Amino acid sequence: MAINGNKVNPKKFHKNQIPFYLYLIPIAIFMGAPIVYIINHAFKPMDELFAFPPRFFVSNPSFINFQNLFQTAAGSSIPISRYIFNSFVVTVAVVLLSILISTMAGFALSKMKFRLKNTIFEVNNLALMFVATAVTIPRYLTINTVGILDTYWAHILPLIAMPVCLFLIKQFMDQVPDSLLEAAQLEGAGSFRIYWKVILPLTKPAIATGAILAFQSVWTNVETSNLFTSSESIRTLSFYMNTLSGVGTVQGQGMAAAAALIMFIPNLLLFVVMQSSVMNTMAYSGMK
Amino acid sequence: MAGKKVKNPHDKRRITKRRVSEWVHGYLFILPWIVGVCIFFVYAMVQSLRFSFSNIVFSNGITFNPLPNAWDNYASVFMKEINFPVTLANFGLGLVLQMPIIIAFSLIIALMLNGKIHAKSLFRMIFFLPVIIATGPVMQQLTAQGVSTVPMVSANTLTNVLSGLPEFIAAPINDLFSSLILILWNSGIQILIFLAGLQKVPSTLYEAAKIDGASGWESFWKITLPVMRSMILLNAIYTVVTLATGGDNEIIQLIYTVSYAATKGYSYGAAMSWIYTAVVAVILLLVFLLLREKSDKHVKYETKRIVQKGRRWQA
Numbered sequence: 001m002a003i004n005g006n007k008v009n010p011k012k013f014h015k016n017q018i019p020f021y022l023y024l025i026p027i028a029i030f031m032g033a034p035i036v037y038i039i040n041h042a043f044k045p046m047d048e049l050f051a052f053p054p055r056f057f058v059s060n061p062s063f064i065n066f067q068n069l070f071q072t073a074a075g076s077s078i079p080i081s082r083y084i085f086n087s088f089v090v091t092v093a094v095v096l097l098s099i100l101i102s103t104m105a106g107f108a109l110s111k112m113k114f115r116l117k118n119t120i121f122e123v124n125n126l127a128l129m130f131v132a133t134a135v136t137i138p139r140y141l142t143i144n145t146v147g148i149l150d151t152y153w154a155h156i157l158p159l160i161a162m163p164v165c166l167f168l169i170k171q172f173m174d175q176v177p178d179s180l181l182e183a184a185q186l187e188g189a190g191s192f193r194i195y196w197k198v199i200l201p202l203t204k205p206a207i208a209t210g211a212i213l214a215f216q217s218v219w220t221n222v223e224t225s226n227l228f229t230s231s232e233s234i235r236t237l238s239f240y241m242n243t244l245s246g247v248g249t250v251q252g253q254g255m256a257a258a259a260a261l262i263m264f265i266p267n268l269l270l271f272v273v274m275q276s277s278v279m280n281t282m283a284y285s286g287m288k
Numbered sequence: 289m290a291g292k293k294v295k296n297p298h299d300k301r302r303i304t305k306r307r308v309s310e311w312v313h314g315y316l317f318i319l320p321w322i323v324g325v326c327i328f329f330v331y332a333m334v335q336s337l338r339f340s341f342s343n344i345v346f347s348n349g350i351t352f353n354p355l356p357n358a359w360d361n362y363a364s365v366f367m368k369e370i371n372f373p374v375t376l377a378n379f380g381l382g383l384v385l386q387m388p389i390i391i392a393f394s395l396i397i398a399l400m401l402n403g404k405i406h407a408k409s410l411f412r413m414i415f416f417l418p419v420i421i422a423t424g425p426v427m428q429q430l431t432a433q434g435v436s437t438v439p440m441v442s443a444n445t446l447t448n449v450l451s452g453l454p455e456f457i458a459a460p461i462n463d464l465f466s467s468l469i470l471i472l473w474n475s476g477i478q479i480l481i482f483l484a485g486l487q488k489v490p491s492t493l494y495e496a497a498k499i500d501g502a503s504g505w506e507s508f509w510k511i512t513l514p515v516m517r518s519m520i521l522l523n524a525i526y527t528v529v530t531l532a533t534g535g536d537n538e539i540i541q542l543i544y545t546v547s548y549a550a551t552k553g554y555s556y557g558a559a560m561s562w563i564y565t566a567v568v569a570v571i572l573l574l575v576f577l578l579l580r581e582k583s584d585k586h587v588k589y590e591t592k593r594i595v596q597k598g599r600r601w602q603a
Binding site: 020021023024027028030031032033034035100101102104105107108109112113114115117120123124125126127128129130131132134135137138139141142146157158160161163164166167168171172174175191195205206209213268271272 | 307310311313314315317318320321322324325327328329330331332333335336339397400401403405411413414415416417418469472473477480481484488518522525526529530532533540543547554557558561562564565568569572
């Protein structure tokens, strides 16, 4: 039976499972290919990087790309730890704040009644599909006017409001039954208590998905460093990695591969941490 | 409700103390969001709309030079940019083709991952992983090296098969096959959303159906699909939005180059992006109309029928 929701990993292997593996394993190999590629590519020595036809797997793994990367980094005026620190501050701030704001707004839009509610959601939907390029210059002007150019806020504030996040979370909150909230209300819980104790625990999967999206959008973001900052000491790791690999030298290619692996590892860690807490929460959350 | 003259305590228009407090709380909860969106989206979008209706010059701030005709930028997008209408049409068609594939694929994978299999969490991870690297330079390298195409179907065979079709239909299908793997790599979030949805379907429903003699196939159509309807809508919209706003799509690239080109300028690019947004909005509206839940009407009809039946019984 494919469809038997709430039981996680069966204890024993059963021959009923074989057809599933027949489909899943080949597709999984396809899906896993990019990760294998990134790891392999980073360890390729120069001759293999430029080999034609290009090879997928590395045959003589070496650390030469990483060595080049760190040597170049050591030679620059600002230590790489500074960029890492900047990225860390900005990423943590954006993920936490955007999740807080999106869940609060999602709760209000999904479960509360007030005027202009639908208009607000429509505005969000419009923002959702708007082309980012068209708003970069107006955003720059806004940031200039507010006076946060060249500060951490210039990295954080433009990314906090994530329309995709709000949309996902709001749609998930619609699934929380009203009767649960009414019960909580009868027990004397206020709006904030309901939000914190009922809504948040029940929408964990959506929140985690939103967190991953937010993390991705900020961690790999080069634009804010490029446009809204001018001093080197406030820029982020992804920007730095980008400049290193964009030098245009032959070494640059190898360094780009190494940088890609380094940028990818936090993504991977975050997902491993998230997925164990996320995937199975729905089954036990008491939602029907 | 509007037609009734009797005062109804549940009338939505009646302002009670409790309702006012709910409003206040609602606004409080949404206030940070409104502030953020107003500053960084609404204001920026209004500005770009103004840009698109004028000819702007950047020197010591911005000067808005009025155009001889307000719609000039929009007109010249269609008149001068030869590629734009064709690219736009192709993009729309490609979107309409890709979206159902992504939805079907992710639903199937989610169903499988929700079943009883070994090493489930490992598989889940693998299917989600491409998403977290899908952005960035790695993906471009991969596509450049041809990893993203299906090696089994050579381009020639496909062209032969498609040669009977008119060009404007054949081209998107060809594109579709050449980026099939890319499509699959982009369905991680959708799989996650479907999985979360599937786990909420109470297993008692399936047990009851089984006892009544329904096959797995039947319970998929009668239980899983209807329950998942809202998730399908959510995923469809999410898919369209990510495909439409992803950095590597042709139109965004075109808008980017045009916006920063010396000859055409930012206001021209702004006009182009507004046209693009309108097209995406139309596609989203169609998706919404097609997939929205119609159950409300249905339920009302059913209850009415049951009530009538009950009356007949009483009579």
